[in-house]
Amino acid sequence: MKDDTQLVAVGRNKKYTGSAVNPRIARASTIVFDSVEEMLAAGREKDNGAEFYGRRGTATTFAFTEAMCELEQAAGCYVYPCGTSAITASLMSFLSAGDHLLVVDSVYEPTREFCDGTLARYGVETSYYDPLIIPEASIRENTKVIFIESPGSLTMEVQDIVGVVAAAKAHGITTIMDNTYATPLNFKPLAVGVDISVHSATKYLSGHSDVMLGVASANQAHWPQLQARSYELGLCASVDDIYTTLRGIRTLGVRMREQASNAQLIAEWLAEQPEVDHLRHPNFSSCPGYEYFARDMSASNGLFSVVLRQNNPAAINALVDGMRHFKIGFSWGGYESLILAASEFSARRTATAWDESKGLIRLSIGLEDPQDLIDDLNMAFVRYREVLR
Numbered sequence: 371m372k373d374d375t376q377l378v379a380v381g382r383n384k385k386y387t388g389s390a391v392n393p394r395i396a397r398a399s400t401i402v403f404d405s406v407e408e409m410l411a412a413g414r415e416k417d418n419g420a421e422f423y424g425r426r427g428t429a430t431t432f433a434f435t436e437a438m439c440e441l442e443q444a445a446g447c448y449v450y451p452c453g454t455s456a457i458t459a460s461l462m463s464f465l466s467a468g469d470h471l472l473v474v475d476s477v478y479e480p481t482r483e484f485c486d487g488t489l490a491r492y493g494v495e496t497s498y499y500d501p502l503i504i505p506e507a508s509i510r511e512n513t514k515v516i517f518i519e520s521p522g523s524l525t526m527e528v529q530d531i532v533g534v535v536a537a538a539k540a541h542g543i544t545t546i547m548d549n550t551y552a553t554p555l556n557f558k559p560l561a562v563g564v565d566i567s568v569h570s571a572t573k574y575l576s577g578h579s580d581v582m583l584g585v586a587s588a589n590q591a592h593w594p595q596l597q598a599r600s601y602e603l604g605l606c607a608s609v610d611d612i613y614t615t616l617r618g619i620r621t622l623g624v625r626m627r628e629q630a631s632n633a634q635l636i637a638e639w640l641a642e643q644p645e646v647d648h649l650r651h652p653n654f655s656s657c658p659g660y661e662y663f664a665r666d667m668s669a670s671n672g673l674f675s676v677v678l679r680q681n682n683p684a685a686i687n688a689l690v691d692g693m694r695h696f697k698i699g700f701s702w703g704g705y706e707s708l709i710l711a712a713s714e715f716s717a718r719r720t721a722t723a724w725d726e727s728k729g730l731i732r733l734s735i736g737l738e739d740p741q742d743l744i745d746d747l748n749m750a751f752v753r754y755r756e757v758l759r
């Protein structure tokens with residue numbers, strides 16, 4: 371089955387849809403049983419989509435987890451109230467006091483805060499590694515998990531995922547990857563040996579900037595532990611958000627392709643502007659590690675960053691403020707274009723240095739006509755030059 375056909379088909383088992391096209395929204399806390407035996411059987415059948423208690427999910431949840439398992443080629447999949455909780459629960463599922471954790475230095479900032487905060491308080495030590503190396507030399511006897519994110523948040527370094535996985539496997543270390551950028555459509559981490567693939571479904575999977583949701587998919591060896599420990603943590607997600615995300619998945623292919631092609635045009639225009647130092651877009655050779663992107667991932671999307679020759683906050687603010695079509699905001703992967711002044715956030719790293727003399731803006735390109743967006747950026751650079759003059 372081709373990718374677009376699969377996106378339409380997944381999770382539409384008749385036991386979830388009944389006679390409708392889409393799975394039912396099954397809202398429930400209490401599930402009632404016809405007999406004691408039926409109740410006990412439902413309790414045992416954790417993986418077969420048996421409804422037991424609302425926290426474990428209803429038919430809507432199981433339609434979504436079945437869909438994600440197929441897309442990720444996973445043995446099991448757990449749903450969380452947001453991407454951050456999917457990350458924190460995945461880490462907590464495989465780490466104990468006294469363990470060491472290796473995390474890529476370009477990691478999403480809240481992941482770093484959790485490692486340096488909660489995990490440190492519970493006796494897990496984290497060290498960070500350069501996204502452009504395989505952190506073999508940093509592996510210790512008590513290293514239990516390597517956390518990958520590729521491309522990295524804001525600065526977009528692409529990792530040699532295959533190389534990192536090989537080093538981890540040689541030392542019996544679990545690998546967890548934040549795969550939010552690629553989505554299962556453009557990269558399947560489990561297929562190259564990553565143990566757990568994590569997504570903020572808040573981004574492209576749901577795609578309309580109106581849902582918070584997270585998901586983690588595991589291979590056979592890691593699924594029982596991820597499932598049991600995530601359930602212990604009491605994490606579950608609203609079936610309305612799950613339904614909305616499953617609806618988003620139907621159009622994931624068309625949205626991402628269109629946004630990627632809009633972003634490509636805009637990136638090419640930006641590369642020509644004299645104030646631009648270089649692009650952090652994984653299709654461009656100026657993006658560190660772009661050769662791994664070409665090797666591993668099937669396509670880009672609407673997200674990329676722009677490094678400016680100067681880090682002049684007043685000029686950057688003038689550029690970002692007063693946009694007509696781009697909105698200022700965190701998050702990305704929705705249908706609408708966003709812009710973010712990111713110089714300040716990209717400096718928070720410990721294993722590598724970020725050149726703070728350069729400015730950074732991040733764009734998430736939406737489904738607007740790309741010429742309107744270029745016109746908007748053209749005016750933004752007029753404002754930028756005005757301040758620098």
Ligand SMILES: *Cc1c(COP(=O)(O)O)cnc(C)c1O
Pocket residue numbers: 452453454455478519523548550551569570571572573582583584701
């Ligand atoms: C947004 C994001 C997250 C966190 O997701 P939330 O749903 O906002 O909690 C995690 N990783 C990456 C790469 C993200 O961009």
